[in-house]
Amino acid sequence: MTIYALYIYDRHCECVYYQDWHQTRKPQPPRAGGTYRRDVARYDEGGNGEGDAGREEEAAKRKGTVAGLPFDEQAKLVYGVLLSLRNMVKKLSGRDNEQFTAYRTSSYKFHLYTTPTNFHFIMMSDPLADSLRGVLRQLYVGPFLAYVVRNPLVDWDTEGQEGKEPRSRGVDNDLGDHEDSTGGRMKLLRRSGASGCIATNKD
Amino acid sequence: MGVSLSCHLPLAQEGIKPLTLRSGLFSFLRRPSLSSSFGSTPTSSDGIAQLSANEYLVMAGTLHGVHAITSRIAPVAKSSGVQTIESESFKMTIHMTLTGIKFVLISSTDMSNAESILQKVYEAYADAVMKNPFYTLEMPINATGFETRMNAIVAAAGR
Numbered sequence: 001m002t003i004y005a006l007y008i009y010d011r012h013c014e015c016v017y018y019q020d021w022h023q024t025r026k027p028q029p030p031r032a033g034g035t036y037r038r039d040v041a042r043y044d045e046g047g048n049g050e051g052d053a054g055r056e057e058e059a060a061k062r063k064g065t066v067a068g069l070p071f072d073e074q075a076k077l078v079y080g081v082l083l084s085l086r087n088m089v090k091k092l093s094g095r096d097n098e099q100f101t102a103y104r105t106s107s108y109k110f111h112l113y114t115t116p117t118n119f120h121f122i123m124m125s126d127p128l129a130d131s132l133r134g135v136l137r138q139l140y141v142g143p144f145l146a147y148v149v150r151n152p153l154v155d156w157d158t159e160g161q162e163g164k165e166p167r168s169r170g171v172d173n174d175l176g177d178h179e180d181s182t183g184g185r186m187k188l189l190r191r192s193g194a195s196g197c198i199a200t201n202k203d
Numbered sequence: 204m205g206v207s208l209s210c211h212l213p214l215a216q217e218g219i220k221p222l223t224l225r226s227g228l229f230s231f232l233r234r235p236s237l238s239s240s241f242g243s244t245p246t247s248s249d250g251i252a253q254l255s256a257n258e259y260l261v262m263a264g265t266l267h268g269v270h271a272i273t274s275r276i277a278p279v280a281k282s283s284g285v286q287t288i289e290s291e292s293f294k295m296t297i298h299m300t301l302t303g304i305k306f307v308l309i310s311s312t313d314m315s316n317a318e319s320i321l322q323k324v325y326e327a328y329a330d331a332v333m334k335n336p337f338y339t340l341e342m343p344i345n346a347t348g349f350e351t352r353m354n355a356i357v358a359a360a361g362r
Contacts, residue, residue: 098290
């Protein structure tokens with residue numbers, strides 16, 4: 001089983017965390033003028049936020065990968081698909097609580113777990129994988145609650161509250177790298193090719 | 204299998220018949236216009252909602268868009284568009300032909316032979332619709348021969 005990527009979206013439709021593994025088509029840094037948040041993805045750090053398309057493509061070729069879409073665009077498209085399919089599933093079933101759970105194409109499978117607080121956990125894996133909703137739920141219950149929700153330094157939801165700046169960054173932080181209490185869950189991810197869950201950033 | 208497709212399918216007159224039931228089949232043309240739909244099975248409370256023809260058109264449009272985007276956001280270099288969509292109580296299987304026609308089957312999640320059913324539907328479509336001299340491209344399908352074959356396919360699938 002290969003895992004390609006993990007996206008976490010908050011209830012304001014913003015991507016607050018992104019991590020990829022084994023992708024042969026990697027998203028590029030956001031274009032100049034695109035929305036750019038800190039602490040969303042590991043590779044954010046190095047970039048200056050203005051992807052030099054030519055150089056990026058060259059670098060991608062050397063690594064045997066193909067340059068993908070700019071990250072901001074990619075994140076929007078992923079959310080767009082999620083939203084469209086969720087609405088379609090609701091409409092088809094005629095019930096409001098019907099959850100869209102996964103879709104599959106010839107080369108990847110998209111898994112969705114939505115928390116009651118409307119965080120969307122999305123994982124992309126190879127097409128033959130079984131449902132990964134359990135893993136996504138474990139990520140939420142374990143590392144996400146421990147290192148994001150219970151971390152007072154993470155601005156995990158300030159948007160729309162009075163007297164506060166709209167959040168301008170993701171939820172990524174140093175603490176998640178530790179493997180202590182939720183080690184089991186993180187190992188689960190690592191075994192399947194992932195290198196960490198809610199992990200790393202220098203801040 | 205969660206579907207028992209006891210069918211009636213009286214859909215000759217109008218090209219579009221809403222799916223009333225838990226398991227159904229509809230097909231689109233290249234442009235998001237719905238050309239035909241079939242439904243079956245005794246209705247149950249957790250079945251597929253009854254939608255108007257217009258709502259199906261909207262859905263067909265959405266599906267076309269989603270199909271295009273899903274191949275763009277792939278984490279690997281080459282990917283087709285979406286092939287199956289799963290929810291908690293049903294799944295949709297989408298078969299796109301080389302000429303860009305999409306066949307969509309809505310079934311219970313445990314339906315394992317959805318792909319082969321769609322292949323049969325495509326055959327029926329090629330035989331009974333494409334070879335029909337009275338059929339105009341991109342119009343609702345209104346051919347008795349096609350219905351007969353569809354009824355047979357859906358009935359066999361439900362067993």
